Amino acid sequence: MWKTIRITVLLVVLVIVAGRTWLDRVETQSWKRPLWVGIYPLNADGSPSAQSYIADLSAADFASIATFFEREAHRFAVALDEPVHIELYPQGKELPPQLDSNTGPFGVMWWSLKMRWFAMQATKVPGRTPSRIRIFVLYHDPSWQQSVPDSHGLQKGLIGVVHAFAARSMAGSNNIVIAHELMHTLGATDKYKLSTGEPLYPAGFAEPDRRPLYPQPSAEIMAGRRALSATDFDMPSSLKDVVVGPATASEIRWTHH
Numbered sequence: 001m002w003k004t005i006r007i008t009v010l011l012v013v014l015v016i017v018a019g020r021t022w023l024d025r026v027e028t029q030s031w032k033r034p035l036w037v038g039i040y041p042l043n044a045d046g047s048p049s050a051q052s053y054i055a056d057l058s059a060a061d062f063a064s065i066a067t068f069f070e071r072e073a074h075r076f077a078v079a080l081d082e083p084v085h086i087e088l089y090p091q092g093k094e095l096p097p098q099l100d101s102n103t104g105p106f107g108v109m110w111w112s113l114k115m116r117w118f119a120m121q122a123t124k125v126p127g128r129t130p131s132r133i134r135i136f137v138l139y140h141d142p143s144w145q146q147s148v149p150d151s152h153g154l155q156k157g158l159i160g161v162v163h164a165f166a167a168r169s170m171a172g173s174n175n176i177v178i179a180h181e182l183m184h185t186l187g188a189t190d191k192y193k194l195s196t197g198e199p200l201y202p203a204g205f206a207e208p209d210r211r212p213l214y215p216q217p218s219a220e221i222m223a224g225r226r227a228l229s230a231t232d233f234d235m236p237s238s239l240k241d242v243v244v245g246p247a248t249a250s251e252i253r254w255t256h257h
């Protein structure tokens with residue numbers, strides 16, 4: 001009897017989570033209304049320079065992300081004026097749970113549950129409507145470390161964790177990373193080789209039919225880099241030099257399969 005009740009409760013919870021995930025997907029891929037995306041800045045290393053950088057942030061610093069989505073959506077004949085609306089929220093105090101790079105599948109599952117719980121708590125801002133998609137941007141002082149941990153975007157939970165550099169000169173590339181992780185929350189997959197970072201052909205190329213093929217004029221958002229030759233790739237410094245390729249457009253339902 002008791003066992004039956006426990007199993008029933010567990011099944012109900014699982015059905016609710018699955019239903020919620022399905023609704024999230026339908027809603028975020030319908031492109032009928034602007035999608036509200038919240039930027040939640042955090043001081044990753046507790047440095048004074050990251051702190052003053054965050055204090056100076058304004059919504060205008062993230063405007064290029066909305067412009068990018070608008071320009072690219074229109075190229076794929078999505079009629080919506082403002083496909084993505086970006087809101088800047090006040091700085092949070094707590095950092096999201098960390099994911100170790102060598103974690104197994106069970107650990108990743110557990111981490112994503114902790115992430116959902118964290119996001120629920122961290123986005124409660126008095127007087128502000130919570131956003132549909134939550135992007136936590138963790139700022140690091142570039143003089144303290146040369147590289148930052150990997151960023152993540154979760155479609156299940158609609159959460160992004162972006163590690164960024166607290167430097168004006170990096171604002172453009174930070175916005176590329178934010179747009180990339182945002183794309184993951186919408187269902188887009190990576191289009192680069194994990195071992196080397198090279199863009200995969202053809203899906204990771206902005207213009208796969210271009211002759212000559214190299215150099216590519218821009219990067220595909222889910223590849224992140226543009227191919228200059230068969231062996232050289234570089235990372236653009238702003239979203240002006242990034243496009244959404246047909247494979248990504250199909251994954252996020254800008255085009256229909």
Ligand SMILES: [Zn+2]
Binds near residue numbers: 180190
């Ligand atoms: Zn990615």
